[in-house]
Amino acid sequence: MNTIQIIDRSIKVKEYQGQRVVTFKDIDYIHQRPKDTASRNFRTNKKHFIEDVDYFNLSVDKCKNDEIRRFGIESPRGGYIFTESGYLMLVKSFTDDLAWQVQRQLVNSYFRLKEEAYEQLELEPYKLEKKT
Incomplete structure (x- = not known):
């Protein structure tokens, strides 16, 4: 499973329905917040x-579906996962300096990185066809 480093903490890359997502646990962990802070805010x-x-x-x-587990989402009791917009709305009350750093890195390195990789993949074949 791929992981990504945010400040000094690593989280597993999780995807659901073609989007990168994060869990309450991920958010509390990377923001160095007490357990259930993100859940309470939600x-x-x-x-x-x-x-x-x-x-x-x-x-x-x-959550029992193998496809869900294959994408790195493990929650035997079910639960919530958040897209980029949901993550940003959820942490909007986190205003300390660390929160600003984490938010910037998570958006640029976690949520948006996948989009850039897809754009590169789409452009490469076009360039090859144009040269031949």
Whole structure:
């Protein structure tokens, strides 16, 4: 499984429905917050989040699926996972210096890196065809 380094902590790369996602545990860990900080923030502000856009609610059945585990998402009781927009909304209350550094690195190195890799893959064949 691929991992990515954010400041001084590593997290596993997780994908769901073609998008990189993070869990509550990932967010608390990389932001060096007490356990359940991200979960509490989500419960407090859930009305502002859009399901299947900002987050996915994984049922127990979905979490037992081999496809989910293959993407690095392991949650035997089900749970929530967050897209880039959901992550940014969730941590908007984290305003210390570390939070700003983590947010910038996570967005640029985790969420956006995949998009850049796809763009390069799409451009390479075009360049090759044009030369021949």
